[in-house]
Amino acid sequence: MRDYTEEEKQALKGHLAQQISREIREMNNNDRLIQCPSCDRDISKFAEVCPHCGHPKPNATVVQNLTWNELNIGQKTSRVGCYTFLVLFCCMFVVMVFKCTISPDEVSENRTKTLSPTMQRINIYREFVGMEKVDKPPAGVTEDQFEAIHRLDAARQGMNPDNFFH
16 A cells, blocks of 8 residues: 655545535535535635635625625515414414313213212202202201102102112
């Protein structure tokens, strides 16, 4: 294997770096970078001169007095996307509020699920005969007594109490 001089090594490194740079540029197909015609390195398409070798860009226009806003670099010219997102978010919020509200019927159904089996049977009977559901028996009356009262009421109305209270 041959020993290379320092100048040859530097030249090879430069050549390899340029070749790799070209291959990467071709792979990325990045339209914000262009190749300097003098040194073949990547430079911004907005640069007037190459930052590496100082060569002027072909057909360079003077942009040094313009601000970033005047060049519209990195900014959207329309806020339609923000407003659309905001409107959609508000609509979803309103739908969720209406969907998550609980109607009085749902509250009473949830109460029935947490009641004792005796009170559940009493409420099934009360609902059948058109009476309002209750959470507990009146003050001073046990659940068993309250069930007995409803059994008697069912029997007086000609119904079989065992259909409701079994």
